[in-house]
Amino acid sequence: MLNSARCIAICALLCCVHASCPPRCECSEAAHTVKCVSKDLRTVPAGIPGYTRNLFITGNQISRIGPDSFKGLDNVTNLSLSNNRISEVESHTFAGLRSLRSLDLSNNQLVVIHPEAFTVLNQSLRELNLSRALYNDSSVMDLATSLRWSSLGSLQGLDLSHNSLIYLPSRIFSHLTSLRRLQLSNNSLVVIHNSTFSGLEHLEELDLTLNALKTVPEEGLRELDSLPGAAFLLGENPFTCTCGIEPFALWLNRSQGRIKNSEGLVCAFPASMRNTSMLAVSTLTLGCHQRDAGADLALQTSYVFLGVVLGFVGLIFLFVLYLNRKGIKKRIYDMRDACREVWEGYHYRFEIDSDPRLSQVSSSADV
Numbered sequence: 001m002l003n004s005a006r007c008i009a010i011c012a013l014l015c016c017v018h019a020s021c022p023p024r025c026e027c028s029e030a031a032h033t034v035k036c037v038s039k040d041l042r043t044v045p046a047g048i049p050g051y052t053r054n055l056f057i058t059g060n061q062i063s064r065i066g067p068d069s070f071k072g073l074d075n076v077t078n079l080s081l082s083n084n085r086i087s088e089v090e091s092h093t094f095a096g097l098r099s100l101r102s103l104d105l106s107n108n109q110l111v112v113i114h115p116e117a118f119t120v121l122n123q124s125l126r127e128l129n130l131s132r133a134l135y136n137d138s139s140v141m142d143l144a145t146s147l148r149w150s151s152l153g154s155l156q157g158l159d160l161s162h163n164s165l166i167y168l169p170s171r172i173f174s175h176l177t178s179l180r181r182l183q184l185s186n187n188s189l190v191v192i193h194n195s196t197f198s199g200l201e202h203l204e205e206l207d208l209t210l211n212a213l214k215t216v217p218e219e220g221l222r223e224l225d226s227l228p229g230a231a232f233l234l235g236e237n238p239f240t241c242t243c244g245i246e247p248f249a250l251w252l253n254r255s256q257g258r259i260k261n262s263e264g265l266v267c268a269f270p271a272s273m274r275n276t277s278m279l280a281v282s283t284l285t286l287g288c289h290q291r292d293a294g295a296d297l298a299l300q301t302s303y304v305f306l307g308v309v310l311g312f313v314g315l316i317f318l319f320v321l322y323l324n325r326k327g328i329k330k331r332i333y334d335m336r337d338a339c340r341e342v343w344e345g346y347h348y349r350f351e352i353d354s355d356p357r358l359s360q361v362s363s364s365a366d367v
């Protein structure tokens, strides 16, 4: 009696758990899919069935997620939390999702990302979508730390587009050793540094469209060349075609095979160069060499001018000497006479000093 009652209760529970679907969600056991879309949810609902492989909790008001949010969901491979208001992701939030391969956090407002926020047991995560996910550029330091600490050695795709990133911390991606695709489009990146992309030996695609690159100097070109298998997207940057852009333009010409739509890359500044193909820039003279030649010419001209002036001054000097030749002659004679007097005076004193009689005369005269 008691046993059968317990059995019924357990059966009912199992049955309920099996068939249950959290309120405001749609569950399809056949498709292994649960969707809770645009339902004003403020937390991740409890009671998501264990068969779920694809879990969509999108367009809600969820602001915070932590290790308690996802429990007993061993089979979830795809999780989308896009279009929420998530501002904080705690460490080990997704650690229990041991089959998780794709995590979509796009369109959120992440301010605080804890160091092991993206850790998943078994390093199963392959795709991480953080497009338009950061609240502002200040979150990038947190992001860098969590990309290092979250054991993302299997990650193959990372989408960081639309995040207003101005600067990427050095070696931010260095632990993502399997990464194939990196989306950085529509940020405000101004420079590619020495070690911005270090560690990405397997990168196949790097998307830098719609950033703030005016040029890529030699340091950045070396960095891009250190990604041997990668194709680059560089469109819609404000390339500035003035002196100094030539190494970049030559690199573009040389690397055409690795640059998607290289013909579409155009100068944005100065206005006179707008819409000029970047590939043509290396063949055009930007006025840099001409200006150098002009500087040389100016220098030579100034030397010639200096020579002429010095010559003229010399001529005037000689002319003055010529005009004054009589006075000068007289002065030379005067000087000669003066010298002679001095010399004779000296000579005379010497003779007096060396004649003992004369000196005796002079000493007796003193007495």
Ligand SMILES: *[C@@H]1O[C@H](CO)[C@@H](O)[C@H](O)[C@H]1NC(C)=O
Binding pocket: 049, 050, 051, 072, 073, 074, 075
């Ligand atoms: C995950 O799926 C497998 C096979 O479909 C199933 O046996 C297992 O019970 C599921 N896990 C959970 C927690 O329901």
Ligand SMILES: *[C@@H]1O[C@H](CO)[C@@H](O)[C@H](O)[C@H]1NC(C)=O
Binding pocket: 054, 077, 078, 101, 102, 126, 127
């Ligand atoms: C699940 O994620 C993978 C990438 O890991 C993707 O190819 C697949 O289309 C996704 N499935 C669904 C239903 O979103």
Ligand SMILES: *[C@@H]1O[C@H](CO)[C@@H](O)[C@H](O)[C@H]1NC(C)=O
Binding pocket: 098, 099, 122, 124
């Ligand atoms: C870890 O992942 C491998 C394949 O990536 C899988 O065969 C294995 O079952 C996973 N282990 C756990 C504990 O989920």
Ligand SMILES: *[C@@H]1O[C@H](CO)[C@@H](O)[C@H](O)[C@H]1NC(C)=O
Binding pocket: 082, 104, 106, 107, 129, 130, 131, 157, 159, 183
């Ligand atoms: C990331 O999410 C955005 C918006 O939800 C989507 O447009 C984009 O295609 C996703 N990125 C990848 C690599 O799937």
Ligand SMILES: *[C@@H]1O[C@H](CO)[C@@H](O)[C@H](O)[C@H]1NC(C)=O
Binding pocket: 111, 135, 136, 137, 138
């Ligand atoms: C980013 O947002 C945080 C929190 O609101 C704020 O303290 C910080 O000053 C912001 N940083 C920038 C660069 O706007």
Ligand SMILES: *[C@@H]1O[C@H](CO)[C@@H](O)[C@H](O)[C@H]1NC(C)=O
Binding pocket: 162, 163, 164, 186, 210
């Ligand atoms: C770029 O991102 C900003 C927000 O950061 C957005 O307002 C804008 O529409 C995006 N531009 C494109 C072309 O996607």
Ligand SMILES: *[C@@H]1O[C@H](CO)[C@@H](O)[C@H](O)[C@H]1NC(C)=O
Binding pocket: 194, 219
């Ligand atoms: C780039 O990094 C290397 C070492 O990794 C260093 O020796 C070199 O000075 C750096 N170059 C620049 C321009 O920062």
Ligand SMILES: *[C@@H]1O[C@H](CO)[C@@H](O)[C@H](O)[C@H]1NC(C)=O
Binding pocket: 274, 275
């Ligand atoms: C540059 O090209 C764009 C589209 O190709 C065009 O709309 C724009 O008027 C052009 N600007 C100039 C200065 O030629």
Ligand SMILES: *[C@@H]1O[C@H](CO)[C@@H](O)[C@H](O)[C@H]1NC(C)=O
Binding pocket: 250, 253, 254, 282, 283
């Ligand atoms: C651009 O590359 C082509 C070969 O791809 C070469 O023939 C041409 O001379 C290069 N132009 C310049 C300016 O280096």
